[in-house]
Amino acid sequence: MSIVSLFLIVCLGILIFIAYFHISNFILDHFVNNKSKKFSHETSIRAVIFIAPAFIVLFIFILYPVFETVRLSFYDKFGRDFVGLYNYIWAFKDPEFRRGILNNLGWLLVVPTLSTFFGLVIAKLADKIWWGTFAKSIIFMPMAISFVGAGVIWKFIYEYRGPGDVQIGLLNAIIVFFGFEPQAWITIPIWNNLFLMAIMIWIQTGLALVIFSAALRGIPKEMLEAARIDGASEFRIFFSIIIPYLEQTILVIWTIITILVLKIFDIIFAMTNGEWQTEVLANLMYDWMFRGGGDSGRGSVLAIVIMLGVIPIMIWNIHKHREEQKI
């Protein structure tokens, strides 16, 4: 496809939606004006015009698929014959699946914890320093980069050459400099998971950092002043005042990163494709969707297991929203 035709398609695609809103509202206005009496259904029709496109998209791409995926999980690989719990039983007997669950749990423990921790510490450190803004933007920068791009960056850091050769990977160069043997980091089972998690922590710390920075500014100065006058050390202030004050923020950041980590796919897919015991659920699901013509039953089971992880967060979100509405 040439650039020109691509450009035209892009413009057309966007214009269709603008045209829809403009034309439908124009017709409605015209209709209303022609009636001498006030047209009583105007508001409801306008509401339908406003809501319809978004709702249709929401229905087709989120609501229907949720039920369809649940249905497919009880069917065979082609989605034709009902097989009951067969796919679920398969999953819990499958060693790769169990590996994926274990690894996902590891990711869930390590990544949100360390990202939140680093984010908070760096936000506090940068808070009062004249070059703090600069430092914050450096640490925040990986947030703008794709997981695959980050994968390339870190694969280069972890690059391995034989013991006799010059190491071009930074980590091995450091290790060799201190007199140790170079290691093929990504291929050492169990530990390699930590090296992959480091990438995600490197990215997500920035998110925690900016949110904490905003929240830190909300802490009443008088409270900190009072503590200082009473002779509390900065360390004590950090743990006894700042952390309790930021409890809600910590919880929010934790859940955002948790949701991201549950779905973690790109990093594993690009770096190891699940080899050397680094398999995670989302990668396993992608595998089952496309391996050997695809298996929609098993793929669906894996999607549902990921979904189960976010359901508590979903309920908590809705509950929180209801509370806010009451106020």
Add this chain to the structure above:
Amino acid sequence: MIKKINFSSLLSQLLLLFFVIIWITPTFGLFISSLRDKDLLAISGWWTSLTTTHVNEIYRMSGKEEQIEENGYFIIKGNFFNNVEGKKIQSFGISSKRINQFKIGETGIFKDKSEVNIFENGDYIWKSLNKFEKKKGKRIFTTSLSPPKFTFDNYKEVLFKEGIGQAFINTLAVAIPSTLIPLIICSFFAYALSWMQFFGRDTLLAIVIASLVVPLQMSLIPILTIYNDIGALFGVAAKSYPGVWMAHTGFGLASTTFLLRNFIKSLPNEMMEAARVDGATHYDIFLRIILPLSIPAFASIFILQFLWVWNDLLVGLVFLDQVPSEIILTAKLKELLGSRGENWEILTTGAFVSMTVPLLIFFLLQRYFIRGLVAGSVKG
């Protein structure tokens, strides 16, 4: 007392500096590497890129066609480096077992009694009493010192030969509609959820909030099936640009709506009331009041969604064909990781090209980016 404060401030500055260095080093290394000569990149770490590097190479001398006769000797002359300047040969060898056998100035003697002299600048003189008979010359192993060398060649190679340039355009063609379409339809949706009265409004909002966290993995298989059915029914490709736009629209819809709704809801009610009293329709209000006031919010949400789509791999992988005219940057990069895993000049440069747009947005519009993230997190 004063001394103690200074000490702790210094300590926290040092600690912060330590974090900054750790965080910037990986990206910095990638950037430097993408600008290095590919032969040097393959044999030395990027942190040595400002120093000279020892390079071991193999060259082949010219064959019988180049020979001239002089003073009873048959001589073949030439230069290994083909006018590439700066490299200096230190030692050489005539067999792979001893590649550093001779220093510059010494004479290498082959089994057939022919002699070779090598010069620092890459010149060689190969002479023999007998006529050279072979089409190909003999191999010479050299060890030379190479000065630092930076080049844009990697970028030319990656953009035009490896297909990253095309993938860049494809990614733009995916990302722009995938950002604008949700922004358009969600702004109307968010307005309706905030300022219009209709049956089931609260339920609809609850559905949107629930959808915020539904992993997109739940949607992949059913949507792919729908696309395949549509493709088969109308005889069109199941995977296409419009398909991927709508998928991104669907997956970004809940968060875009939620953020916009929070913003639009916070606008003062009196303005809307006054306009209603003057007989303005909801569409008028939307165009004349909401839209102008929402520009900063739009900017934040645009950036968030644009970066999300630009950096996405999974959706582009599932809903586009992996052919040159459709493949997106992240998928292309993943492909190169597999096929050119040892060619670091291609990987580092490709990765950096894929990062240019996000980094540009990041440095120019950081304020809006951060504002969007913070707004999204405070409630979501």
